[in-house]
Amino acid sequence: MMPPIDESAYLISARPADMDHLWAQGWRHFGPAFFRYSHTLSGAELRHVMPLRMNLDRFSLSKSQRRVCRKIADLRLQITPTVIDAEREDLFDLHKQRFTENIPETLEVFLGPLPNRIPCANLEVALYDDSQLIAASYLDLGARSVSSVYGFFHPDHAWRSPGIATMLLEIEYAQQHGYRYYYPGYAFREPSHYDYKKQFTALETYDWSGRWIPFQRSHKS
Numbered sequence: 001m002m003p004p005i006d007e008s009a010y011l012i013s014a015r016p017a018d019m020d021h022l023w024a025q026g027w028r029h030f031g032p033a034f035f036r037y038s039h040t041l042s043g044a045e046l047r048h049v050m051p052l053r054m055n056l057d058r059f060s061l062s063k064s065q066r067r068v069c070r071k072i073a074d075l076r077l078q079i080t081p082t083v084i085d086a087e088r089e090d091l092f093d094l095h096k097q098r099f100t101e102n103i104p105e106t107l108e109v110f111l112g113p114l115p116n117r118i119p120c121a122n123l124e125v126a127l128y129d130d131s132q133l134i135a136a137s138y139l140d141l142g143a144r145s146v147s148s149v150y151g152f153f154h155p156d157h158a159w160r161s162p163g164i165a166t167m168l169l170e171i172e173y174a175q176q177h178g179y180r181y182y183y184p185g186y187a188f189r190e191p192s193h194y195d196y197k198k199q200f201t202a203l204e205t206y207d208w209s210g211r212w213i214p215f216q217r218s219h220k221s
Contacts, residue, residue, distance in 0.1 A: 002208055005038040014119045016143035023147050023183050026051040026206045030149075031112020032119055038208045048189035051206040052215065053145075054182040056175050058202035065168060065200075071160040076128040079173060082115040082138055083124070084108055091133055095152035110150045111138060122149065125169050127162060135162035139170045146174045147183035164196065 005026075012032050014022070022029075026036045028051075040047050061069070084107055092107040104110060115122045120140055127135040137151030148170055153162035167184065174182050187194040203215035 005208055007036050009034040011119045019120050019142035020145045023145055030110050050187045050189055052184050052187055052197055053204050054200060055202045056180055056182055060201050068161045068164050072127060072165045078126045080124055082122045087133055091154060092152050094154060125166050135166050137166035144179060145181040146179050148185060
């Protein structure tokens with residue numbers, strides 16, 4: 001059995017190829033703060049961390065994901081370099097009321113003070129209902145890979161599954177621009193509120209020894 005991994009680093013700037021390498025080793029980041037860990041505690045329960053990535057050449061939509069796409073057909077999509085402003089902070093404040101623990105006070109905690117420059121280029125995938133921002137997610141750009149940092153949405157539009165929708169739009173953007181891998185972030189081997197990440201096709205998981213292996217849905221048990 002491998003010993004637990006729990007590492008952190010601080011990085012102001014990274015080349016696109018460097019970001020690819022870090023993601024491929026199981027690293028994540030919030031702003032300049034990088035981290036990777038193979039285990040974590042949730043209350044008194046030990047959770048086994050599963051970094052996930054998607055092979056974009058093999059991805060296909062499920063029936064439920066096609067339904068999500070139809071639910072957002074009336075919304076306007078906007079993809080731009082990421083900037084944090086009062087409108088986004090206000091929406092984040094509404095979104096975080098859905099949770100009871102481990103929620104940062106501000107969006108800047110997730111994205112850092114200069115999210116489009118530190119540590120790498122980052123895009124906002126935003127959905128608007130007329131002029132109202134109702135969902136946003138944030139996508140790091142590497143050389144051959146992209147990584148989803150965080151997403152949030154207006155609770156009145158939860159029926160649209162906007163969190164899944166912006167992930168699908170990130171995947172579509174990555175495919176259109178020739179990227180090979182999409183990193184949706186960590187999930188746990190045990191059941192958790194991150195299980196929605198396990199419902200995508202073409203997933204691989206990092207085994208913490210340097211190998212990416214096909215994800216088996218039996219890991220949910």
